[in-house]
Amino acid sequence: MPLDYALLKALPPIAARHDWTARDTMIYALGIGATDLPFVYEAGLSALPTMCGVLAYPGFIWKNPDYGVTWQKVLHVEQTIEIHGAIPAEGRFSADTVIESIVDKGADKGAIITTSRRISDGAGHHFATARGAIIARGDGGFGGGDPAAPSPEPMPESAPDFSVSLPTSASQAMLYRLSGDYNPVHIDPEVARIGGFDRPILHGMCTYGVAGRALIAALCGNDPARLASMTCRFSAPVYPGETIRIEIWQDGAGEARFRARVEERGLFVLNHGRVQYR
Template identity: 50%
Template sequence: MHLAKVKDHCFAPVEHRFDFRDTILYALGLGFGSDPVDPAELPFVYEDGLKAVPSLCVVLAHPGFWAKRPEFGIDWLRILHGEQSFEIHKPLPAAGVVHGEYEIEALEDKGAGKGAILHQAKRLRDDTGDLVATVRSVLFLRGDGGSGGFGTPPATPGVLPDGLPDAVVDLPTLPQQALIYRLSGDYNPIHADPAAAYAAGFDRPILHGLCTMGIATRALLRARAGNDPARLTSMFVRFSRPVFPGETIVTEIFDQESGVVRFRCRSKERDVVVLDRGHAVITG
């Protein structure tokens, strides 16, 4: 990896215009509307009174798969998504325009053969210049340790509390879930092409980590926010294992102090944790 080029890289601002079809497609990629007679999920997939899922902010104004560009020297086939968070500052519209501003905040060098951790931030603004959302992501560069680092990584939530969860939500995924979700903008071939998935170390295509996060968002909205997206104002997850399309995602929710919940997600079929250290703030 060419550390200086990564450190000095300046992202061009990204303008993203989206309409009701984009918002509905994103929700369908998370499985909203799986019960055609459930009135609680209809507002996320029907244009009459449409509401945006809060986690839609993670796919808006995406800068593209910049790490694949040869000048950075990153072993892009070995990149894994490590963590993701968002904070909503202003209600996310179901259609409109946002402007994305990107920066790389820090790079942690774990040492040769141990990889590196890249922290990047996106700030979404509307046409008035108001900050709509701050989105942070962490990439695990498995093949790029030993190149050095820079910056100060932001703090992350600690381990989950002991004991039984206060609520559990099971949400199945479709075998073609990744093929639907990728239409919201993440076209990494490991989510569609078996050959690309195998080259990355998987025996078949995996579900996008952000899709798993979106499904956890769906579970939190159902169990703790009355399916009101305005109440879910921030969320953090750590991606611990991949999900394979067709598996059932079990979200275990632990209530904390007022407005704060912790959670994790499991694959029901393999009984492994796929999202860990989840943290969310729910108002009202």
């Protein structure tokens, strides 16, 4: 069944409601490799800002056969978070995920599907917006679709102002998936091979969280409340166990740009990153 553009664009919002505990917040932090006590210890626990990427997340919806998406070939390619208020370390959270656009890149290139969700707490306070894009690599060429987004600005050619290297563990994807992203490409070798990888890959949102740790450490004095927004493109996958090097350029007051590469292969895995901080 081909990707059904009309059906996907007409979908009603996909509701998700999560009762999130302090234990969940600590599991998320460990899933992105954090070991600082404020993020992993219930005494004075603080939520890392990138955690809003998993709060009220509806799960891996692309396995729904009605959507006509070849789910084994789905990859996360872009992510933005906007923080409007303090992220609670526990509570009841809700969000409605909507499909914003579907871009047909062609039969040999796939389709880009962008979704967004407004995340609120149990009292209805909207504290974050998360917007992400996936590439359905097996589902281009359906014809029509929405206009493509403009290309991002090139990255600086100067040496970065900060560089931070952070390791991942061989079991990182197994731990990170406990925060709600159960795409089998991150744990099942057979699904990974179908997707074109020789072994399971790390979640793009885990790499994103690792970069977020580097950004708040370098720019925000390790205070998660100071991060206002973070956006980037995923340019290549990370394999669990690799070391991620985050390069950061200050770009005016309260703004910076960043990218990340894996040291073992010298390959950029995050690119065209922008961050705003308080």
